[in-house]
Amino acid sequence: MKILVAIKQVPDTATQVKIGADPRAIDTAGITWIVSPYDEFAVEEALRVKEKRGQGEVVAVSLGPDRVKEALRSCLAMGCDRAIHLNDPAWNGADTLATAKALAAVIKQEAPQLVLSGRQAIDDDMGAVTAQLAELLGWPCAYWIMEEAIDADGKTVRAARQMEGGVEVFDLPLPAILAAQKGLNEPRYPTLKGIMGAKKKEIRDVKAADLGLAAEPAQLSIVGLEAPPPRPPGRVIQGDVPTAVKELVRALREDAKAI
Amino acid sequence: MYKADLRAIRFTLYEHLKVQRLFELETYAHLSREECDAIIDQCFRFATEVTGPLNASGDRTGCRLADGRVSTPPGFKEAWKKLFELGLMSFTIPVKAGGFGGPHAIGVILAELQSGANTAFNMYPGLTHGAADLLEHCALPEDQQRFLPPMLDGRFAGTMCLTEPHAGSDVGATRTRARHLEGNVYALSGTKCFISSGDHDLSENIVHLVLARIEGAPAGTKGLSLFIVPKIWVNEDGSLGAPNDVATASIEHKLGIKASATAVLNFGENGRCRGILVGGRPHEGMRQMFRMMNGARIAVGVQGIAVASAAYLNALAYARERLQGSSVRHFKDPTAPRVPIIEHADIRRMLLEMKAKVEGMRTLAVKLALHADLAAALAATDEGQAAYHEGQVDLLTPVVKAYCADQAFRICEMAIQIYGGAGYVQDHPVEQYLRDAKIFSIYEGTNHIQALDLVARKLQSRGGENLTAFLKEIGGFVAEHGARPGLAAEVRALGEAAAALQRAAGALLEFFMGGKLDQVTMVANAFLEIVAEVTIAHLLLEAAVVAGAGHGAADDEHGQEEFDFARGKAMAAKHFVNYVLPGVHTKVSAITGGDRSALDIPDGGFSTAR
Ligand SMILES: Cc1cc2nc3c(=O)[nH]c(=O)nc-3n(C[C@H](O)[C@H](O)[C@H](O)COP(=O)(O)OP(=O)(O)OC[C@H]3O[C@@H](n4cnc5c(N)ncnc54)[C@H](O)[C@@H]3O)c2cc1C
Numbered sequence: 001m002k003i004l005v006a007i008k009q010v011p012d013t014a015t016q017v018k019i020g021a022d023p024r025a026i027d028t029a030g031i032t033w034i035v036s037p038y039d040e041f042a043v044e045e046a047l048r049v050k051e052k053r054g055q056g057e058v059v060a061v062s063l064g065p066d067r068v069k070e071a072l073r074s075c076l077a078m079g080c081d082r083a084i085h086l087n088d089p090a091w092n093g094a095d096t097l098a099t100a101k102a103l104a105a106v107i108k109q110e111a112p113q114l115v116l117s118g119r120q121a122i123d124d125d126m127g128a129v130t131a132q133l134a135e136l137l138g139w140p141c142a143y144w145i146m147e148e149a150i151d152a153d154g155k156t157v158r159a160a161r162q163m164e165g166g167v168e169v170f171d172l173p174l175p176a177i178l179a180a181q182k183g184l185n186e187p188r189y190p191t192l193k194g195i196m197g198a199k200k201k202e203i204r205d206v207k208a209a210d211l212g213l214a215a216e217p218a219q220l221s222i223v224g225l226e227a228p229p230p231r232p233p234g235r236v237i238q239g240d241v242p243t244a245v246k247e248l249v250r251a252l253r254e255d256a257k258a259i
Numbered sequence: 260m261y262k263a264d265l266r267a268i269r270f271t272l273y274e275h276l277k278v279q280r281l282f283e284l285e286t287y288a289h290l291s292r293e294e295c296d297a298i299i300d301q302c303f304r305f306a307t308e309v310t311g312p313l314n315a316s317g318d319r320t321g322c323r324l325a326d327g328r329v330s331t332p333p334g335f336k337e338a339w340k341k342l343f344e345l346g347l348m349s350f351t352i353p354v355k356a357g358g359f360g361g362p363h364a365i366g367v368i369l370a371e372l373q374s375g376a377n378t379a380f381n382m383y384p385g386l387t388h389g390a391a392d393l394l395e396h397c398a399l400p401e402d403q404q405r406f407l408p409p410m411l412d413g414r415f416a417g418t419m420c421l422t423e424p425h426a427g428s429d430v431g432a433t434r435t436r437a438r439h440l441e442g443n444v445y446a447l448s449g450t451k452c453f454i455s456s457g458d459h460d461l462s463e464n465i466v467h468l469v470l471a472r473i474e475g476a477p478a479g480t481k482g483l484s485l486f487i488v489p490k491i492w493v494n495e496d497g498s499l500g501a502p503n504d505v506a507t508a509s510i511e512h513k514l515g516i517k518a519s520a521t522a523v524l525n526f527g528e529n530g531r532c533r534g535i536l537v538g539g540r541p542h543e544g545m546r547q548m549f550r551m552m553n554g555a556r557i558a559v560g561v562q563g564i565a566v567a568s569a570a571y572l573n574a575l576a577y578a579r580e581r582l583q584g585s586s587v588r589h590f591k592d593p594t595a596p597r598v599p600i601i602e603h604a605d606i607r608r609m610l611l612e613m614k615a616k617v618e619g620m621r622t623l624a625v626k627l628a629l630h631a632d633l634a635a636a637l638a639a640t641d642e643g644q645a646a647y648h649e650g651q652v653d654l655l656t657p658v659v660k661a662y663c664a665d666q667a668f669r670i671c672e673m674a675i676q677i678y679g680g681a682g683y684v685q686d687h688p689v690e691q692y693l694r695d696a697k698i699f700s701i702y703e704g705t706n707h708i709q710a711l712d713l714v715a716r717k718l719q720s721r722g723g724e725n726l727t728a729f730l731k732e733i734g735g736f737v738a739e740h741g742a743r744p745g746l747a748a749e750v751r752a753l754g755e756a757a758a759a760l761q762r763a764a765g766a767l768l769e770f771f772m773g774g775k776l777d778q779v780t781m782v783a784n785a786f787l788e789i790v791a792e793v794t795i796a797h798l799l800l801e802a803a804v805v806a807g808a809g810h811g812a813a814d815d816e817h818g819q820e821e822f823d824f825a826r827g828k829a830m831a832a833k834h835f836v837n838y839v840l841p842g843v844h845t846k847v848s849a850i851t852g853g854d855r856s857a858l859d860i861p862d863g864g865f866s867t868a869r
Contacts, residue, residue, distance in 0.1 A: 030820050070293075077297060189304065192346035192359055195297045196290075 009071035038118025041180035076198035077190030095220035100132035105211035261311035262572035306376035317518030343413025363628035375565035379518035390417025448527035457522025485544035486534030515694030560659035563667030570674035619795035657709035662791035664699035710783035
C-alpha cells in the first residue's frame with residue numbers, strides 16, 4: 001500500500017516567537033525548525049501501517065523553502081521511503097488553499113491509497129489544509145483520528161476519534177485522508193541507522209510548473225501580527241482556610257464570573 | 260530540568276575547532292555535518308525527554324540489593340532499551356565491528372548530553388561502551404563475535420573490575436587469582452570492590468573485565484592479566500549457559516550517583532567462576548586495561564563538563580528569574596524596584612566564571628578528541644602528523660580528567676551559591692549536581708594519580724616533545740594575535756603564563772635530576788592545573804577571535820543575538836585571563852621557589868589530637 005504523509009516544518013515549540021521587521025511575519029532568525037508534532041503522529045502511523053502489512057511505500061511531502069529539506073530528512077530518518085519537496089518561489093506566501101492545491105496535484109500524480117496529515121500545524125493552528133485537500137480530491141476525510149485500522153484487502157479504513165463521553169467511529173472507503181490527533185501513537189525517535197540511511201533516500205524537488213500550476217494570488221492575506229496582551233498577575237488569597245475559601249468562592253463567582 | 264546550550268556546542272564543534280574537516284578524510288568520509296547534527300539533536304531529545312526526567316527520581320530511590328540481585332530505579336529499564344534502539348552507544352564504534360564509525364569529537368558531545376541529563380544512568384551504558392571498545396581492540400576474533408554484538412545492542416552490559424579492598428590507587432597490589440583450566444579459560448577467585456554497574460537489572464547478562472594474577476606471575480602491575488568474566492556463561496554459539504559464580508555481596512550507600520550501583524563482587528566463592536583470557540595473552544592485562552582506562556578518563560572529564568554545564572545553565576535561568584534587592588545604583592531608596600539577581604555584579608561575576616570554565620573545558624575535551632580522531636585517520640598516510648596528534652592525546656588526557664573533575668565540583672558549588680538557600684534544598688537540581696560531581700576526582704585514578712601520570716610519564720615521553728609542540732602552538736597564537744584590538748593585553752598575558760609554565764616544567768626536571776621525587780609529587784597537582792589553565796586561556800581567546808569579538812555593535816549584518824554571542828565569548832576570555840590565569844604565576848613561583856612546607860612539617864606537627 002502506498003501512503004503519502006503531508007507534513008509542515010514549524011518553529012520548535014520552545015521558540016519565543018518575535019514579530020519581524022515586517023509586522024506581518026515573524027522574525028525567523030535563530031529559530032530551530034521541527035516537523036509539526038501532529039504531523040509526526042501521521043508519519044509514525046504511516047510507518048506502522050506499512051510495517052503491519054509487511055509491504056508498501058511511505059512518501060513524505062512538504063511545501064516550503066529550502067530549509068524544509070531538513071524536516072523531510074528527519075521523516076526519512078524515521079523510516080519514510082522517499083520525499084517530495086514542493087519548493088518554488090511561486091509558493092512564497094501560499095495560503096492554505098494554494099498549499100492544498102499543490103498537494104492535490106502531487107497526490108494525483110502519486111496516486112496513494114491513503115493520505116495522512118496532522119490535525120493542524122502548530123504554527124498558525126489553521127487546521128484547514130487537510131479538509132481543503134479532501135474537497136479538491138473528492139476523497140473522504142476524517143479529522144482528530146486517534147485509532148485506525150485498514151481491512152485486510154486494503155479497501156476501507158475504520159477510524160475513530162474521541163468525543164465528549166464516547167468514541168466516534170467512521171468507515172471510509174480508500175483512498176481516503178486521515179488527520180492525526182495526539183494519542184494516535186507514540187512517534188519513534190529516528191535511530192542512528194535511520195539518520196545515516198536517510199541520505200541515500202531521494203528528496204525530489206517539484207516546481208509549480210511540474211504540476212501544471214501557475215502562481216495564484218493568495219485569497220487570504222495577513223494584515224498584521226500582534227503579541228497577545230500580557231497576562232495580568234495572579235492573586236494570592238491570604239488568611240486562614242475557612243476565610244480564604246469563602247473569599248475564593250466569592251472571587252470566582254463575582255470577579256471572574258467562573259462559577 | 261536538564262539544559263544544554265546547543266548553539267554554544269555547535270560553535271565549538273564547527274566554527275571554532277572545525278571538526279567538519281574530519282569528513283574530508285577517508286576514515287570519516289561516510290559522514291557529514293548534517294547527519295552529525297541530526298544525531299546530536301536526537302541525543303539531546305533523548306536526554307531531555309527520557310533520562311533527564313529520571314535524574315532526581317533515581318537519586319531519591321537509589322538502587323536496591325535483594326536476594327543477591329540489584330534493581331535500578333523505576334524507568335531505567337525502559338530508558339536502557341530505548342537508548343540501544345537509538346544506536347547512540349555505537350556511534351564511535353568502527354563500522355567493521357558493527358558501529359557507525361563516528362569521530363570522537365562528536366562522541367564527546369553525545370556523552371556530555373547523556374551524562375548531563377543523568378550522570379548515574381549513563382554510567383551503565385558508558386561502561387558497556389568502554390568494555391566493548393576494549394574487546395574490539397584487544398580480544399580474539401572469536402571472543403569479539405561472542406560478546407560484541409550483544410554489548411552493542413544492549414543485551415549485555417559491561418564493567419571494569421580493578422579495585423580491591425587493599426588495591427585502590429595501587430592496582431599492582433591486586434590479589435584476585437587466575438588458575439589455568441584449558442585453552443584461554445581460567446578459574447578466577449577473589450573479591451573486587453567499588454565496581455560500578457557490578458550488578459543491575461537492565462540487561463540479560465553482564466560482561467565483567469577483571470584484572471587478576473595468573474598463578475606464578477610476577478608481583479606488581481606487570482604480572483596482571485585481563486579476563487572476560489560473564490555473569491552468566493556464554494556458550495561458543497552465543498547462547499547463555501549457567502550462572503558463572505559471580506556474587507554481589509553488597510552495594511554502597513553513597514554521597515552521589517546513587518542510581519549507579521557500586522558493588523562488591525565475589526568471584527569464584529564456590530570455585531566455579533570461569534574467565535576468558537583477553538586476546539589469549541597473559542600478563543598484558545594492564546596494557547589492555549589502559550585502552551579502557553584512557554577512554555574512561557576522558558569520559559570522566561566529560562562527565563565533569565556535563566554536570567558543570569547543567570549547573571551553570573540552571574543557575575543562569577534562576578538568576579534571570581529570582582527577584583531580590585534593588586540595583587546598587589538606588590541603594591538609598593528602599594522603594595526602588597526589585598531586580599532579578601542577574602543584575603547584581605557578584606552574581607554576574609560567578610556566572611561569567613562558570614561560563615568561561617564550562618565552555619573552555621568543553622573546547623579542551625573536543626580538541627583532545629579531535630587529536631585522537633586525527634591520529635587515527637592519519638596513521639596510515641602521515642606517520643609524523645599522527646604521532647604529533649597521539650602525543651597531544653597522551654599529554655592532555657590526565658589534564659582533562661583531573662581539571663574538569665575538580666572544576667565540576669567547584670562550579671556546582673558556585674551554582675548553589677547563586678541560588679542561595681533554594682540551591683541547598685532538593686526542590687532545585689543543583690545540590691544533586693554537587694553530590695554527583697564529587698566522585699569524578701576520585702574514580703578512574705584519583706586526580707593525584709592523574710597528576711603523577713602527567714609529570715612522570717606524559718611530560719617526558721617522546722623526549723619531552725609533547726609539551727614542546729603544545730607550547731609552540733600557543734606561541735604561534737600569541738605571535739599572531741598579540742596586537743589584536745580589544746584582546747591584546749589578554750593575549751600577551753597568555754604568552755607570559757605559557758613562559759611561566761615552561762619555567763615550572765624546568766623546575767620539575769631539576770627536582771627529578773636532584774632526586775627530589777617527594778617534591779615532584781607534592782607539586783604535581785599544581786602543575787596539572789597550570790597546564791589546564793594555560794590551555795583553557797588559549798582556547799577561550801581563540802574562541803573570542805573566531806566569534807569575531809572585533810565588531811563593536813550589533814548592526815544589520817550581525818543581529819543582536821550574534822553580537823551578544825560574540826561579546827559573551829570575548830568577556831569570558833577576558834574574565835578567565837584576568838581572574839583565573841594569574842593564579843598560574845602564584846603556583847609557578849611556589850614551585851620554582853622550592854617551598855617544602857608540606858614535606859617538612861613533622862607528622863606530629865599537624866595536630867596533637869588523636
Ligand atoms: C562510586 C565509585 C565507583 C567506582 N567504580 C569503580 C569501577 O567501576 N571499577 C573499579 O575498578 N574501581 C572503581 N572505583 C574505585 C576507584 O577507582 C578507587 O576508589 C580509586 O582508584 C581510589 O582508590 P581507593 O579508594 O582505594 O583510595 P586510596 O588508593 O586508598 O587513596 C586514598 C588517597 O591517597 C592518595 N594516594 C594513594 N596512593 C598514593 C600514592 N602512591 N601517592 C600519593 N597519593 C596516593 C589518593 O590520591 C587518595 O587521595 C569506584 C569508586 C567509587 C567510590
